[in-house]
Amino acid sequence: MEPATDTPTEPVPPEDIAAFRRFNRYFTRRIGALDDHYLGQDRPLGEARLLFEIGDGVSLRELRGRLALDAGYLSRMAKSLEAQGLVRLTVPPHDTRLRLIELTRAGRAEVEEQHRRADALAAGLLATLTAPQRAELTDALATARRLLRLAGITVTLVDGATEDARACLDAYAADIDARFPEGFDKTDLVRPEEVTRDAGAFFVAYEEGRPVACGALRTLEPGAGEIRHVWVHPEARRLGLARRILAELEQAAVAHHFTVVRLDTHATLTEAQAMYRACGYAEIPAYVDHVYASHWFEKRLAGARRPSSPGNSRTQAGGTVQ
Template sequence: MAESVSAEQVAAFRRFNRYFTRRIGALDEHYLGQDRPLGEARLLFEIGEGTGVSLRELRGRLGLDAGYLSRMAKALQAQDLVRVGVAAYDNRQRTIEPTPAGRVEIGEQNRRSDALVAGLLGGLTPAQRAELTGAMATAERLLRLAGIRVEVVEGGAPDALACLDAYAADLDTRFPEGFDKAALVRPEEVSGDAGAFLVAYEEGRPVGCGALRRLEPGVGEIRHVWVSAGARRLGLARRLLEGLEGQARERGLDVVRLDTHPVLTEAQAMYRACGYTEIPRYDDNPYAGHWFEKRLSGEGAGPGAAG
């Protein structure tokens, strides 16, 4: 079971938030010296200088309440910075786009933002700037991982099938021989008592998956651990693997096995780092070139699918 978050860690996180929001002027009603608070400035930035974006997409991207988003859009519209209309492809969808004045304002906002950041970094040496930007990249990666939730879904659920389609398409481009979707697990193999299917969600979008099925009494098999290109190098594949191991423990399985293609060297390295030992071939998967096994007994209760 994961260790609980300490009071010191919570205090450090909150202390950094207070300092950073004050340092960049997030509390100022006139953010960057312009005539609007940070919320409206951020919405204008997200609308961008293009031909328009749907309010529904903005709501999902920014995680905003529909009423709050509507009020901010009206405030920008009253300043003649945006136009709200109806999507040509769907009259039920409302879109928002910048006016000519809005495009000028976005350009000025970007100029002032760049100047603010340059001013902050200007007091550091080149080595210190590299250290700071590296630390921010690490913080972003870990915060993204913390925000991803992993859920158990039915093997035939739409999100499960969509992930498997993306997984198959990915392998079809990576394997020299291509990949046949007939090799995918069947929904009934990874649902209910027979197994489990995990889907990882980032801001409501499926970004990864993994499956567990029972091979024989006490033995399970992990299949199709996959992470979308935009969510890789976060540590999500390991989290999915740990979640599947937890599901195996919940089903009384003492051993889990898996196989992988020879070209998937990064997957092989991950499995070895997570305690898997290479074993002789145990199946007839035509795409497999390496077979692994891990004994779960004696490791303690697993967390299952982390929320």
């Protein structure tokens, strides 16, 4: 059984939608996003942003994913900038399917001027505020960016054998191998068949097309599931993504007719322990002998019957979580 993903738990109130759109309209107008000559330069915001994103060089494929642009639209913008002498398009000899784009000297000069003008615009706006007001605005913008990043991340149910699933597990293993005093043996990772279809579930979170988090659920015993390998890329931490992955795993457990989920974690992962307690997990005695486990947790799912004794688990490996 494959549960749905990213399903809102409740509808968004119309007033929240209106407030979001109202701010968006004000901000885009205030910074000149609708002007054909963004920041007073001879190009619209779309081309200006593309020049900024190219940086030291990138593939059109990566740009398309990062900016969520239509392939044809991106190609037309790239060719226009190339005709103006601002970018250079090449095909690498090792992969003729790729098209690389890099800034020319004129392109780099224009981006530098873009930075100067954007800084001046921001400084002009902020200068009218007092220091406490600027601090308040800076904090509010940081919160808005964090929540918008989280809102833009999609969590997808995937087969445990997919390239993205295994890449996330490899990154997870490397991360905790560096954190655990005793290191980490990759043979402890879940096998694809343990977390696919009727056996369990594997979720991957994507930000702008890039895998940034994962989590696994496998069958522990009849009626009980085990959560393993909840991991978030360092660049995507402190967004609330781990809790979102955990919620998806719990929904998957309900869909698999599990009445309880269990997990264990390492002594060094104090942040994971705090998250599980905050999410309603109760610490229990060891339900399995696991070399990396120091704390064991359990959560009864909505409408669950009393689970069997933790000591009666028939699994042979526990789950180390990030």
